[in-house]
Amino acid sequence: MKTAIATVSISGNLREKLEAIAAAGFDGIEIFEQDFIADEAGPREVGRMIRDHGLEIPLFQPFRDFEGLPGGLRAKAFDRAERKFDLMQELGTDLVLFCSSCHPESLGGIDRAADDFAELGERAARRGLRVGFEALAWGRHINDHRDAWEVVRRADHPAVGLIVDSFHTLSRGIDPDTIRRIPGDRIFFVQLADAPKIDMDLLYWSRHFRNMPGEGDLNVQGFMRAVMAAGYTGPVSLEIFNDQFRGGPTKTLARDGYRSIVALMDDVRRAEPEAKVDLAPMPARVAPRGVSFIEFASRGDEAEELRALLSGLGFEVVGQHRNKAVTLWQQGEIRIVVNAEEEGHAARAFNLRGTSVCDLGLLVDSAAEVAERAARLGSQPFSQPIGPGEVPIPAVRGLSGSVLHFMDSSATLGGVWEQEFTGSGGAVPGAGLQRVDHIAQTMTYDEMLSWSLFYTTLLDMRKSPMVDVIDPDGLVRSQVVEAPDGALRVTLNGADTYRTLAGAFLEESFGAPVQHIALATDDIFATLDLLRARGFIPLPIPQNYFDDLAARFDFPEGLLEKMQAANVLYDEDASGAFFQCYTPTFAGGFFFEIVERRAGYSGYGAPNAPFRIAAQKRLRRTKGVPAL
Numbered sequence: 001m002k003t004a005i006a007t008v009s010i011s012g013n014l015r016e017k018l019e020a021i022a023a024a025g026f027d028g029i030e031i032f033e034q035d036f037i038a039d040e041a042g043p044r045e046v047g048r049m050i051r052d053h054g055l056e057i058p059l060f061q062p063f064r065d066f067e068g069l070p071g072g073l074r075a076k077a078f079d080r081a082e083r084k085f086d087l088m089q090e091l092g093t094d095l096v097l098f099c100s101s102c103h104p105e106s107l108g109g110i111d112r113a114a115d116d117f118a119e120l121g122e123r124a125a126r127r128g129l130r131v132g133f134e135a136l137a138w139g140r141h142i143n144d145h146r147d148a149w150e151v152v153r154r155a156d157h158p159a160v161g162l163i164v165d166s167f168h169t170l171s172r173g174i175d176p177d178t179i180r181r182i183p184g185d186r187i188f189f190v191q192l193a194d195a196p197k198i199d200m201d202l203l204y205w206s207r208h209f210r211n212m213p214g215e216g217d218l219n220v221q222g223f224m225r226a227v228m229a230a231g232y233t234g235p236v237s238l239e240i241f242n243d244q245f246r247g248g249p250t251k252t253l254a255r256d257g258y259r260s261i262v263a264l265m266d267d268v269r270r271a272e273p274e275a276k277v278d279l280a281p282m283p284a285r286v287a288p289r290g291v292s293f294i295e296f297a298s299r300g301d302e303a304e305e306l307r308a309l310l311s312g313l314g315f316e317v318v319g320q321h322r323n324k325a326v327t328l329w330q331q332g333e334i335r336i337v338v339n340a341e342e343e344g345h346a347a348r349a350f351n352l353r354g355t356s357v358c359d360l361g362l363l364v365d366s367a368a369e370v371a372e373r374a375a376r377l378g379s380q381p382f383s384q385p386i387g388p389g390e391v392p393i394p395a396v397r398g399l400s401g402s403v404l405h406f407m408d409s410s411a412t413l414g415g416v417w418e419q420e421f422t423g424s425g426g427a428v429p430g431a432g433l434q435r436v437d438h439i440a441q442t443m444t445y446d447e448m449l450s451w452s453l454f455y456t457t458l459l460d461m462r463k464s465p466m467v468d469v470i471d472p473d474g475l476v477r478s479q480v481v482e483a484p485d486g487a488l489r490v491t492l493n494g495a496d497t498y499r500t501l502a503g504a505f506l507e508e509s510f511g512a513p514v515q516h517i518a519l520a521t522d523d524i525f526a527t528l529d530l531l532r533a534r535g536f537i538p539l540p541i542p543q544n545y546f547d548d549l550a551a552r553f554d555f556p557e558g559l560l561e562k563m564q565a566a567n568v569l570y571d572e573d574a575s576g577a578f579f580q581c582y583t584p585t586f587a588g589g590f591f592f593e594i595v596e597r598r599a600g601y602s603g604y605g606a607p608n609a610p611f612r613i614a615a616q617k618r619l620r621r622t623k624g625v626p627a628l
């Protein structure tokens with residue numbers, strides 16, 4: 001299976017695009033005419049430059065407003081086509097995309113369009129070229145792939161075929177299974193794009209909001225299953241028009257694109273076993289089993305502060321690394337590793353960001369298989385030299401310099417704590433914190449799609465709709481990515497401005513990925529009683545909040561007073577209740593949250609976020625922390 005991406009899909013000039021596209025692993029590009037025209041080199045040189053990057057040019061596009069024109073306009077359209085055929089030959093590509101006409105004088109009529117394409121096919125064939133016809137969702141007369149196919153069928157010329165584009169089919173709600181009726185060898189090219197479901201003018205939606213397969217809400221998998229079932233064997237290509245991507249990080253976007261194609265085609269192969277998907281086998285997505293460990297990089301005074309914070313939360317040191325300045329803290333199933341090394345990944349993270357989460361260990365059934373899938377999706381493997389008696393734990397680089405390790409219960413990995421750490425390693429009941437409820441990652445808004453794609457393509461995790469969180473100084477967008485059974489829950493928070501708490505954290509920590517960690521207890525009030533005795537100080541929540549709670553909910557006698565006394569926030573959904581308590585922010589803005597979920601509550605207390613953020617900011621101001 002050959003992969004390709006349209007040059008419009010990512011940011012940069014043509015040369016930057018080519019470098020990123022080649023590095024991401026694509027086989028070719030759809031060269032968008034604008035990208036060619038904007039370049040200083042002529043067509044032969046541009047063609048050579050593309051091939052020098054190891055890339056093919058399976059498609060040149062677009063050619064607009066061709067079919068159905070009367071008289072002189074028709075002749076002109078053919079002249080224009082001949083010029084573009086010249087250009088294609090110089091560039092070194094044999095296929096061009098003709099998108100359905102939006103011309104005000106296009107007359108319509110399937111047979112008229114078919115006659116135009118039959119003649120065009122004849123002219124193309126003389127030069128060894130081919131023409132593909134695509135129905136734009138907003139085409140004047142042809143705006144449905146079924147009609148475009150009818151034009152191609154009646155044109156009845158071997159050099160004229162159909163081009164299907166998932167956006168044009170799915171945005172109009174056309175059943176993609178209708179593609180199963182089209183002979184696969186008459187489909188010359190396939191373009192893929194997803195998009196968030198927004199009620200919007202089709203052209204505007206398409207030109208500004210497309211995104212990578214898996215990043216939006218369209219049934220791109222159903223579309224591609226139909227295409228493959230039809231017998232299509234050509235390239236699978238991305239064509240993404242997206243405002244954010246036009247200004248985004250070129251290399252990351254190219255890698256996201258590659259990851260999205262590989263994950264999609266792997267899904268298609270599994271869902272449509274009869275279709276011939278020419279993709280090397282790879283391990284399937286698996287459900288994560290939980291968080292095995294969270295590793296902080298910290299040294300010096302900050303490490304002392306972290307130690308006090310962890311101790312105040314009921315954690316105890318259960319082991320010391322045999323070779324390294326690394327301490328293992330535990331409570332319930334929660335393991336926190338504090339790394340004070342002066343070399344290696346944690347040291348680099350500390351030097352850049354100060355105390356911060358530098359590594360997450362995810363528990364899965366087979367660490368080796370997840371790492372292999374990650375590599376197949378284009379993630380960079382991560383490793384650093386290991387000392388005597390140390391266990392190599394499979395790992396990959398996430399985004400923003402983060403590292404994810406994969407742990408399982410195999411003999412080797414399951415024994416890593418006993419193997420590498422001295423000390424009791426015994427169970428620590430602590431204050432009743434049992435497990436990691438969720439990990440909250442902070443990022444710029446632009447990075448949210450990349451992170452959600454990272455998790456959802458690698459693991460069996462689903463994303464929920466994006467919600468707005470109101471910070472007194474701006475908006476933060478938040479999206480949950482979680483395993484079906486909640487064993488791993490990650491909230492992605494995208495900040496647009498540095499004035500928000502999340503934005504300030506990004507600025508102060510130079511982009512640390514994890515801003516807060518929520519720890520679950522089965523009895524929040526008992527836990528907080530125990531923690532108070534250890535010197536734990538919760539984030540103070542104002543009276544106004546509790547007065548509002550009293551107005552919104554009916555509480556059993558005494559519960560509201562208990563919450564108020566303990567600074568516990570409350571939320572509920574159709575199935576259950578949620579209690580939350582926060583620590584003030586620490587170091588560059590990191591904090592912990594303590595939560596109790598009752599009776600299957602499945603949210604994250606989003607309605608409380610504005611009040612929590614305001615309280616954290618108030619406290620930082622009174623402590624004289626700048627930049628907020």
Ligand SMILES: O=C(O)c1ccc(O)c(O)c1
Pocket residue numbers: 061062097099134136165191206207239
């Ligand atoms: O938005 C457009 O004009 C446009 C052009 C070419 C395409 O292949 C397409 O899907 C859309």
Ligand SMILES: [Mg+2]
Pocket residue numbers: 134165191239
């Ligand atoms: Mg298209």
